[in-house]
Amino acid sequence: MCLLTLSCREHSLEYSLFATPELTALAWGTVEGIGTGLPVRLQYDYGSPVACGATPQLDSLVEALAYVLQRLYSASEGGPLVPGRDIRAVGHRVVHGGERFRQSVAIDGLVLAEIARLERLAPKYNRPNRAGIEAALQLLPAACHVAIFDTAFHQTLPPYAYHYPLPHDWYRKHGVRRYGFHGPSHLYLSRRAALRLGRDVADCRLITVHMELGISLCAIAGGCSVDTSMGFTPVEGTMQERRSGTIDPGIPGFMMDWQELSAQQVEEVLNEKSGLLGVVGQGRGRRDVIERANAGEARAALAMRMECYGLRKYLGAYLAALGGCDAIVFSCGQGALEAPLRQQLLQGLEAFGVHLDGGRNACSEHLQEERCISPSQAAVQLWIIPTREEQVYAEDTLAVCAGSCREPWLQSYRFAREL
Template sequence: MTTALVVNSGSSSFKYQLIELDGEQTLASGLVERIGEQSGAWRHRNHLTGEATSNDAAEVPDHDAGFQAMLDAFDNTGPSLEDHAPDVVGHRVVHGGTTFDRATVVTPEVEAQIDALATLAPLHNPANLQGIRAASRKFPDVPQVAVFDTAFHQTMPPWAYTYAIPRDLSERHGIRRYGMHGTSHKYVSERTAAFLGRPLEDVKTIVLHLGNGASACAVDGGRSIDTSMGLTPLEGLVMGTRSGDLDPAILIHLHRVAGLSFDELDTMLNKESGLLGLTGNGDMRDVQDAALAGDDDAEAALAVYRHRIRRYVGAYTAQLGGLDAIVFTAGVGENNALLRRRVLAGLEHLGIEIDDDRNELHSSEARRISTDTSRVAVLVIPTNEELEIARQSAEAALATGS
């Protein structure tokens, strides 16, 4: 039996799951948050018994204390880590640059490389490292594996990842398209081939990962050939608070005419734009409710959101040279039937036909929402990044004999 503890660490919180890989069963999950604040909090659920516990007034001064709170929750609520001891700890790491194209067992050298790549993900990689180091101290004899969001996209050809700026600048500073959500795109594209009962290498897929953060990916035979996020997670689709694509001269113009500093522009694009900037609300559910109630700004924002997705669907269909499946995943993609219908309306000329009854069905299972005669299969496949991290971590540890 192989058991993996999966950790997704941020600067002030971390999520975790304990997964038994032989049956791909989640044994426990939890969240430790408000780390370093006056009052921390944690939640833990034993999936074997259904028992859940929490503490909204915990002392969690640092990640080490957070991991101790997690271990105490396992001791008190279960399942027992003596009976289900992790064979590997898998960590989500946002940016692997061009250095990492697969899950990698963490060594001091790997830690140093992740730290060096923090210039490309200053909000994420240092926080990911905090989780790795805290887990290493709590599980000193268990291999720690880093699974990189960017790794899946390292198969993109040069013309897809190259920006048309002076080559010496891009080479000196590592400026290129890296892409994000790679763990999700990999998991979903492989599940798509399995769902269709076809060899992975024969399937051309567009994966639409639509959550508060959102990205599209063109997957040809299991390989990412293009994706909408770029050097950072800012490029591409309209998101909850991020702008996605825009003319870069807009930033120069705003700096000149509005006096906005670079820090102010950075904050605006990442935290004050997207649906939030267009409507005052960054949650798709609230924006859609407002649109249905007659709010013109909300309806206009949804039109912009849909238009951006459709533009990528058209571009990636051309890039792939054909299309077998479009797949919706993540919170918005999995749960918003109206958005799915509006995104794909009028694309019958591409061989896409939606079955309205199938699309309206609420389910946590992978499912087809296109008609039986649709040339392109349209699917909804719930993503499971934690399971994918667990799988890749176990494979990496086994390959290195860790």
């Protein structure tokens, strides 16, 4: 039997296929450009070198998922699915679970309706998440479908960390509070870090840094999230590829007045036209900006300096919030390209016991391996750990199907026990 995990966005989906119960990885892939009117871009891996290709136009997530399933079952293309090895469970990433969902749950009509209701808090994310669920329910009706929420891991935030200094009715009536995102990634990074430290996660103080298209930090004590940089929306926090991060809240009103922009237009600017690409003015993505900064381009270098400075301030804040920490853990979204950035952003933190080993940090071999980049006897260990959110999705899906799933900070994960 097999288990499929899905992470669906507005114009893309990412999937992983596992054999159960061992959760052996069989396939991974992405489809990009869905619903754009152009041929989609496909990248996939069946345990051999990654293959890329162009496909016909796919206008919806249901068409895209049907295409993925066709390739997974294609014997001529080496697809890993064969008769008798059917998909019996599907784990779906859902970005926003509000305060309603504190753990992963089996999807039924009531859960699907609640995910739809929560779209008002995250329309850019929950809407395609729900469309992906509906596509999978249509194409794989006999499977057990499970929702895994980005926000669930952060439900341990204390009230003083998740409340905003705003009228209390905004929270009571409209749910305006800090929720945090990238929960499965922060969970995975923290559990793997504790394993590498040789300690129970309950005895660790950790800062995890998720660095992909979106960037967020999390302060973790006793295995629980106690603060996180993203807030009511993923825009809050440090600057990201396209998101502004935290800015003066007076700026949107000022620009709406002077450029006669609507609230929706300002939201679009903060979500899609700011961050690194906003500062640089153009670019294909974060990797492109890093490469241009390394080549000496002034605005790209400024953008990366801004990113590093913002990350350093958050690290300092979380070191204070935790009263020190045992390890700072980085994911590695851009691999070896991020080595100079880590060196830059960690400068000045030596007074807090944070020391970087330049040689270990610069090592570009085995980018998918977990490695320590601090001196052996450092008070605060520094680790690079490639994040594996799909492992969280898969294990939670198995646990829900078995009726043994708990809240994420209480759940036992095999990746937290096995090196």
